[in-house]
Amino acid sequence: MVILMSFISYLINGISLGSVYAIIALGYTMVYGIAKMLNFAHGDVIMVGGFAVFTIVSTLGLPPVLGIFIAVVICTALGMAIERIAYKPLRNASSPLAVLITAIGVSYLLQNVALLIFGANTKSFTSVVTFQPLKLAGGQLMISGETVITIIAGIIIMICLTLFVNKSKAGQAMLAVSEDKGAAQLMGINVNGTIALTFAIGSALAAVAGVLLCSAYPSLTPYTGAMPGIKAFVAAVFGGIGSIPGAMIGGILLGIIEILGKAYISSQMADAIVFAVLIIVLLVKPTGILGKNIQEKV
Numbered sequence: 349m350v351i352l353m354s355f356i357s358y359l360i361n362g363i364s365l366g367s368v369y370a371i372i373a374l375g376y377t378m379v380y381g382i383a384k385m386l387n388f389a390h391g392d393v394i395m396v397g398g399f400a401v402f403t404i405v406s407t408l409g410l411p412p413v414l415g416i417f418i419a420v421v422i423c424t425a426l427g428m429a430i431e432r433i434a435y436k437p438l439r440n441a442s443s444p445l446a447v448l449i450t451a452i453g454v455s456y457l458l459q460n461v462a463l464l465i466f467g468a469n470t471k472s473f474t475s476v477v478t479f480q481p482l483k484l485a486g487g488q489l490m491i492s493g494e495t496v497i498t499i500i501a502g503i504i505i506m507i508c509l510t511l512f513v514n515k516s517k518a519g520q521a522m523l524a525v526s527e528d529k530g531a532a533q534l535m536g537i538n539v540n541g542t543i544a545l546t547f548a549i550g551s552a553l554a555a556v557a558g559v560l561l562c563s564a565y566p567s568l569t570p571y572t573g574a575m576p577g578i579k580a581f582v583a584a585v586f587g588g589i590g591s592i593p594g595a596m597i598g599g600i601l602l603g604i605i606e607i608l609g610k611a612y613i614s615s616q617m618a619d620a621i622v623f624a625v626l627i628i629v630l631l632v633k634p635t636g637i638l639g640k641n642i643q644e645k646v
Contacts, residue, residue: 350488353485353488353489354611356489357489357490357491358607358608358611359604359607359608360491360495360499361495361607362600362603362604362605362606362607362608363499363600363603363604364494364495364498364499364564364603365564365603365606365607366583366599366600366601366602366603366604367498367499367501367502367503367560367599367600367603368498368502368557368560368561368564368576368599368603369576369579369580369583369598369599369600369602369603370502370506370580370583370595370596370597370598370599370600370603371501371502371505371553371554371556371557371560371599372390372391372394372553372554372557372576372577372580372583372599373580373581373583373584373587373595373596373598373599374505374506374509374550374553374592374595374596375387375390375393375549375550375551375553375554375580376390376550376580376581376584376589376595377584377587377589377590377591377592377594377595378522378546378549378550378592379546379547379550380584380589380590381526381589381590381591382522382525382526382542382543382546383435383439383543383546383547385435385439385444385447385451386447386448386451386581387430387435387451387547387550388448388451388452388454388455388577388581389430389434389451389452389454389455389458390550390551390554390577390580390581391455391554391573391574391575391576391577391578391580391581392454392455392458392459392462392573392574392577393423393426393427393430393458393551393554393555393558393573394554394555394557394558394561394572394573394576394577395458395459395462395558395568395569395570395571395572395573395574396419396422396423396426396458396462396555396558396573397419397420397422397423397554397555397556397557397558397559398419398473398558398559398561398562398568398572398573399462399465399466399471399568400415400418400419400422400423400555401415401416401418401419401473401476401558401559401562402471402473402474402562402568404418404419405474405476406471406473406474412476412478415476416476416555416556416559419555419558419559420552420555420556422555423551423552423554423555423558424548424551424552424555426551427547427548427550427551427552427554428544428547428548428551430454430547430551431543431544431547432544434450434451434453434454435447435450435451435547436540436543438450439543455574459570459571459574460570462570463570466570468569468570469569470567470568470569471567471568471569472566472567472568473562473563473566473567473568474566475493475494475563475564475566476559476563477493477494477497477563478493479493479494479496479497480493481493482496492564494560494563494564495564497560497563498560498563498564501556501560502596502599502600505553505556506592506593506596509549509592510592510593513592518542518545521537521538521542522542522545522546524537525537525539525542525543526590554573557576557580558572558573561576575619579602579606579619579622580599582598582602582622582623582626583595583598583599583601583602584598584599585598585626585630585636586598586601586602586625586626586629586636586637587599587601587636587637587638587639588635588636588637588638588639589636589639590639591636591638591639593638594636594637594638594639597637597638598636598637602622602625605621605622605625606618606619606621606622609621609622
């Protein structure tokens with residue numbers, strides 16, 4: 349019975365961590381699906397969101413809800429600024445390598461600005477979740493409030509984003525731009541505005557993910573978003589980059605694999621196991637779980 353409770357606890361924690369990866373991966377998959385570029389600075393937007401909430405709640409003593417709202421606004425504005433200043437001039441670049449190098453440069457820029465402002469010391473992040481832990485099976489299984497809120501937030505965000513893309517006018521514009529930018533522009537769609545909106549949504553989700561991640565793992569440094577950002581990209585590729593449901597599935601599976609790997613194999617080898625599983629999946633299905641083969645036009 350104890351072994352079963354431990355396994356269920358690990359599984360729930362894996363789903364919680366995977367939900368964070370999924371929320372981050374949604375930003376990657378939307379930007380790639382619509383703008384066809386990989387925003388490797390996305391992970392550092394998570395760190396900016398975490399520091400925004402830390403400053404507002406822990407330093408200024410303002411309510412957590414206000415801190416989260418301001419963090420979302422800051423990250424949304426930051427994402428749109430990054431797209432406008434760093435990526436838009438390279439949208440028609442002959443080599444995709446230029447965008448990739450620029451994204452890495454933006455990532456290092458954000459990390460070093462955070463180092464200058466907050467220093468290299470690890471900050472103790474105060475959880476913004478006040479939800480009481482759930483006690484199940486007569487108290488043998490305890491689920492933290494952060495875990496419950498993270499899973500619920502992931503489900504709500506997934507549903508809302510799917511409805512937005514499939515039902516709203518802006519969402520339909522995103523789908524059109526993802527299919528063919530030129531044709532979408534001829535149909536009167538503002539391609540630049542649509543891509544900027546995509547970056548805004550992805551960055552807002554990164555802020556939420558940063559708050560949830562730091563609440564569950566209460567430490568914060570300028571490098572906090574680096575590894576979760578990479579793992580979220582892995583999750584997006586795992587599920588099928590460009591697919592919103594794929595990002596969610598990939599994120600949750602990745603979180604479960606990581607937590608179970610730490611629990612039953614080796615905590616030092618957990619990251620290696622995650623990337624090894626990705627390699628195996630891509631060997632079997634190169635487009636990811638829900639990815640589709642794209643035929644190049646000639």
